[in-house]
Amino acid sequence: MSGVPSGQVPGQAPATGSAAGSGVAEEQLRDVFDALATSVHGASNRYPAALAGWRRRERRRRIVLAILAAVIFAVADIIGLWALSRADVNIHIIFDDRPGSSTEAPRSGIGPPP
Secondary structure, eight states: OOSOOTTOOTTSOOOSSOHHHHHHHHHHHHHHHHHHHHHOOOOTTHHHHHHHHHHHHHHHHHHHHHHHHHHHHHHHHHHHHHHHHHSOTTOOSSOOOOTTOOSSOOOOSSSOOO
């Protein structure tokens, strides 16, 4: 009639495999995937153990971090106290208000110095 074999759309190249061949390949793939799926077993008791291990490591990490912060703070305090104890009592770094250290007598009045 039209010259096109049945099951083929006009303008397309003929299929390389037959319809029966693709069904066999699908069945083989299905069998392989079914065998693979039946061979895989999930270990349902492994998740709680892994979760407990993760929580234990996280807790240990936080404790170590807190101890490290406390040690650093204590060392900084000790160094500061040691530096303050080594300072000379007679030297005032910020204020020099010892009697007789001023060269000028205080002036009365308001305003900037001359």
